[in-house]
Amino acid sequence: xxxxxxxxxxxxxxxxxxxxxxxxxxxxxxxxxxxxxxxxxxxxxxxxxxxxxxxxxxxxxxxxxxxxxxxxxxxxxxxxxxxxxxxxxxxxxxxxxxxxxxxxxxxxxxxxxxxxxxxxxxxxxxxxxxxxxxxxxxxxxxxxxxxxxxxxxxxxxxxxxxxxxxxxxxxxxxxxxxxxxxxxxxxxxxxxxxxxxxxxxxxxxxxxxxxxxxxxxxxxxxxxxxxx
Numbered sequence: 001x002x003x004x005x006x007x008x009x010x011x012x013x014x015x016x017x018x019x020x021x022x023x024x025x026x027x028x029x030x031x032x033x034x035x036x037x038x039x040x041x042x043x044x045x046x047x048x049x050x051x052x053x054x055x056x057x058x059x060x061x062x063x064x065x066x067x068x069x070x071x072x073x074x075x076x077x078x079x080x081x082x083x084x085x086x087x088x089x090x091x092x093x094x095x096x097x098x099x100x101x102x103x104x105x106x107x108x109x110x111x112x113x114x115x116x117x118x119x120x121x122x123x124x125x126x127x128x129x130x131x132x133x134x135x136x137x138x139x140x141x142x143x144x145x146x147x148x149x150x151x152x153x154x155x156x157x158x159x160x161x162x163x164x165x166x167x168x169x170x171x172x173x174x175x176x177x178x179x180x181x182x183x184x185x186x187x188x189x190x191x192x193x194x195x196x197x198x199x200x201x202x203x204x205x206x207x208x209x210x211x212x213x214x215x216x217x218x219x220x221x222x223x224x225x226x227x228x
Contacts, residue, residue, distance in 0.1 A: 015051045022058050031062050032084045038062075046220045062086070081110045081119075088119040096126040104134055111138045117192065124194040128152045138195060147195040155190035160198025164207040171211050178214050185210045 018041065025034035038055050041047065047055075072080065072094040080091035088110075100107060107127065111120055117140055124138065127149035138145045155161055164186050172179035189206050190198055198206070 015048065019051075019054055019058075022055075026058065026061060031086055035059065035062055035086065078106060081106070081115065082113060085116040085119070088115050089122070092119045092123050092126075095123060100127055100130050100132055104132065108136055111136050121191045121194050124149065125155065125191050128154055128194070145195050149195075152195055153197050155187065155194065155197070158190070158197035158203075159200045160203030160206075161186065161190050162203070163200045164198065164203035164210075167204055167207040168210060171207075172214075178218070181214055182210050185213070 018037065022034050022037055025031075025037070038059050041055055042052065072091065077091045077094050080087040080094075082088075092110075095103060095107070107123060110123065120138060120140075124136075124147075127136065131150045133148065133150040135146060135148055138147065156165075165183070168182040168186060169179065172182055186206065189210075193202075
């Protein structure tokens with residue numbers, strides 16, 4: 001058996017074993033770990049089309065299993081905020097539709113907890129949009145932030161966001177599909193930077209990273225399509 005054939009079989013076994021492992025985690029209701037593996041796999045530079053499709057289907061399964069179409073009551077929101085990551089995001093989504101002035105203590109407790117950064121960033125964005133005039137504490141990567149949401153710009157009003165968006169629109173001027181993806185990635189980067197607003201140089205740096213990421217992703221997909 002040639003080296004190339006052995007290598008190919010090992011790669012295929014890896015993909016199959018990964019899907020089996022994710023399926024088992026979902027069956028055991030270990031949704032956080034299953035989602036972590038899925039997102040790690042989707043973030044690599046090259047993802048075979050069939051493997052990517054299977055991963056996205058499993059990710060959809062996870063969301064279907066944990067998502068509840070009804071509104072969460074206050075007791076459920078509080079309980080979900082201190083559970084796993086998926087439940088935290090559901091609770092934050094529910095909070096985002098409420099008057100957060102009535103939930104300041106709960107928001108403060110959550111931001112000072114060991115919750116997931118994505119959930120905290122989304123909550124901070126809502127606090128900023130509602131111009132909540134109070135002090136909150138948030139810690140990320142060992143850095144402690146003390147901030148007043150009413151004094152922070154909305155993410156799309158910051159100089160860094162505006163400069164990045166301008167650069168991306170110029171770069172992807174003739175490709176609306178790539179531009180749509182670029183805007184989504186930029187918005188996520190800006191939210192995850194909260195409670196800090198993006199400075200101009202940071203925005204331009206992020207725009208360059210997004211341009212490269214999208215071009216590499218499309219190139220990999222085209223290469224995959226040519227092999228199939």
